Amino acid sequence: MASFEEACALVELALTGSARQETVAEVAHATNLRAALLRLRDSMRSHAWKAGTRTIALGHSVKTFDARTRDEGFHVLHDWDGKADTVNEDIIPVDVLHYLIDKRGAEPADRTAIAILVDYYFLHLLTLLSLRIWDEGGADDNLDRLDRLLQLLQGSGGSGQRFVGDGETLMLIATSHFELHERGYAALLARAHTLNRSHRTKIALGHAASMASHLRFGFEATYARDTLVMRNDNVADYPWLCFALLTLMREYARLQSEPVSEFDRDRIVEAMLNGLTADARAFVGEPPASLSTCEAERSEFRDLFRTHRDRLVAEFERHRPSDRQYSPLSFFFNFSHNILKGTIVDALLRSKIWDVSFNDLLTGIPREAPIAQEKERLANTLMAYARSNPDTIRGRLMPVIVYDPNAGRQSFNVTMKKLRS
Numbered sequence: 329m330a331s332f333e334e335a336c337a338l339v340e341l342a343l344t345g346s347a348r349q350e351t352v353a354e355v356a357h358a359t360n361l362r363a364a365l366l367r368l369r370d371s372m373r374s375h376a377w378k379a380g381t382r383t384i385a386l387g388h389s390v391k392t393f394d395a396r397t398r399d400e401g402f403h404v405l406h407d408w409d410g411k412a413d414t415v416n417e418d419i420i421p422v423d424v425l426h427y428l429i430d431k432r433g434a435e436p437a438d439r440t441a442i443a444i445l446v447d448y449y450f451l452h453l454l455t456l457l458s459l460r461i462w463d464e465g466g467a468d469d470n471l472d473r474l475d476r477l478l479q480l481l482q483g484s485g486g487s488g489q490r491f492v493g494d495g496e497t498l499m500l501i502a503t504s505h506f507e508l509h510e511r512g513y514a515a516l517l518a519r520a521h522t523l524n525r526s527h528r529t530k531i532a533l534g535h536a537a538s539m540a541s542h543l544r545f546g547f548e549a550t551y552a553r554d555t556l557v558m559r560n561d562n563v564a565d566y567p568w569l570c571f572a573l574l575t576l577m578r579e580y581a582r583l584q585s586e587p588v589s590e591f592d593r594d595r596i597v598e599a600m601l602n603g604l605t606a607d608a609r610a611f612v613g614e615p616p617a618s619l620s621t622c623e624a625e626r627s628e629f630r631d632l633f634r635t636h637r638d639r640l641v642a643e644f645e646r647h648r649p650s651d652r653q654y655s656p657l658s659f660f661f662n663f664s665h666n667i668l669k670g671t672i673v674d675a676l677l678r679s680k681i682w683d684v685s686f687n688d689l690l691t692g693i694p695r696e697a698p699i700a701q702e703k704e705r706l707a708n709t710l711m712a713y714a715r716s717n718p719d720t721i722r723g724r725l726m727p728v729i730v731y732d733p734n735a736g737r738q739s740f741n742v743t744m745k746k747l748r749s
Contacts, residue, residue: 332463335389336473339453342386343480347379352442354378362433364442365425372422372449390453397459401512404456407665408506410719421449424669428676440679443487448672450481451491458498459516468524471495489675491668493687496530500538501686504664513564514621517571532575533595536603537656537690538664539569543606544739545660549726555607559616566610566618569603573611574629576600580640581632594646594693601644602656602690605739608746633747641747647692649736654704655692658736661710662719662728670710670729682706707731 342348351371358364371377375386390405397404405419416423425445432438454474461470475495482490492498503516520531543558543565551558559566579596610616612630619626633640649655661667668686675681684706688699707729714727 330389330392332457332460332465332470335386335393335457335460336470336477338384338386338389339450339457339477340480341379342377342384343450343477343485345379345485347377347384348443348446348486350380351377351446352439356437356439356442358437360433361435361437361441362429364437365429365433365445368442368445369422369425372419372425386453390456393456393460396463397456400459400515401507401509402459402503402516403505403507404459404502405452408508410506419449419452420665420669421445421452424448424673424676427673431677438679440487440681441676444489444672444675444681447481447486447489447491454478454481454495455498455502458495458502462519462522467519467522468527471523471527474498487681488683489672489681490683490685490688491672493685494530494534496527497534497687499531500534501665501668504538504542506663510564513568517568520571528575529579532572532579533599534687534690535568536572536576536599539565539572540602540604540606541656541659541661541690542663543569545662545728545730547606548660548735549662549721549728552722555609556616559607559610559618563618566607566616567622569606570611570619570622570625570629573600573603574625574632576603577629577632577636580636584636591693595691597640597643598647598656598691598693600640601647601740601743604747605657605743608743612747637747641744644744644747648740649733651733653692653695654700654707655733655736656690657740658731658733659689659707660730660732660735666728667710670713671706674706674709674713704731 355364355367358367375390377384377386394405403415406415407420407423409416428441454477458474461467461474472495478492478495478498492501503513520528543562546562547553547555547558551561576596576599580600583593583596604611610619611626612633615623615626647655647657649658664686667689671682684699684702688703689707694700708731710729711727711731714729718725718727
């Protein structure tokens with residue numbers, strides 16, 4: 329039986345040293361990019377990679393963990409085909425590889441694109457492993473192990489493309505696909521509660537912001553601004569958002585008596601505000617049925633919010649969206665993993681990495697750093713792709729990624745009105 333530690337050790341072997349660089353160099357000798365990518369596809373499908381004279385065989389671990397994770401309700405490695413109403417046969421990195429063949433296959437072999445795809449493959453293995461940290465040993469230690477592997481993946485031995493900011497976000501990407509049956513989310517949330525405070529806080533930062541973007545998109549596009557319909561259709565999401573908001577609120581309350589950097593405080597405040605923009609009244613007003621399973625947590629959040637409301641509302645004002653600065657409150661999308669996939673597709677088409685991770689798009693902090701302009705540029709780039717390839721929602725063609733400061737300000741104003749009342 330495959331073990332978590334054995335799988336991590338094999339992935340670490342593949343990510344350490346020059347193994348990936350050697351793989352890229354070998355397949356890049358092909359006559360064109362198509363031929364190079366087909367050779368790369370063989371390794372992705374077999375999950376077997378060469379490191380010098382040694383072959384790193386990941387197939388048994390991947391097969392075991394993928395089957396176990398599917399049994400729990402998640403298709404981590406495979407995307408959903410909405411037109412065929414089924415899970416795709418190939419893993420997501422292979423789907424993207426095929427897309428690149430279609431767009432650039434006749435061009436000369438491109439080492440940058442090959443390197444990005446290799447890293448994109450290993451990122452998905454890490455997302456799969458993120459749901460297996462409770463299988464054996466200590467989950468907190470295992471999550472720290474994954475975070476170190478993520479840093480290796482995004483280090484000097486690979487393409488340089490940044491994917492996500494921490495190991496906790498691997499779980500978010502792993503579970504942000506469309507699932508026909510949502511039975512796995514409650515069980516995973518119960519497991520998340522067992523992690524230590526540091527890990528729970530990082531999970532909360534990512535989930536509050538990403539779920540708010542997801543629900544704001546749904547409110548406008550899918551549910552025709554009907555809050556009741558949105559609540560009824562997101563029974564799995566609301567408890568997760570409640571977990572995130574309460575975790576952040578507890579941190580905020582703790583920070584009132586403990587020294588903390590302005591950066592850390594702003595991140596907590598911004599993420600809490602972002603989470604509340606999804607449906608503030610659900611958490612500070614009358615509870616909806618979608619929160620019936622976590623009423624104690626919702627009540628605790630409401631009571632803490634009432635205690636700190638005046639100070640929080642004043643701090644929320646610093647995060648009002650504007651045309652001059654990037655704001656995650658202006659970012660609306662359907663699924664988090666589509667943001668990451670879109671970023672990678674653009675990098676592959678341009679043969680140029682983005683120095684912006686998915687987590688960077690979930691915050692406007694720091695505001696003055698050079699990366700701030702890159703975040704807005706990436707958000708607008710993703711929106712342009714979404715506009716050129718719209719989905720049909722309620723019988724209308726709509727982009728599934730939107731960056732709109734005007735809509736962000738409107739969402740902010742509505743939320744602040746609810747919080748003040």
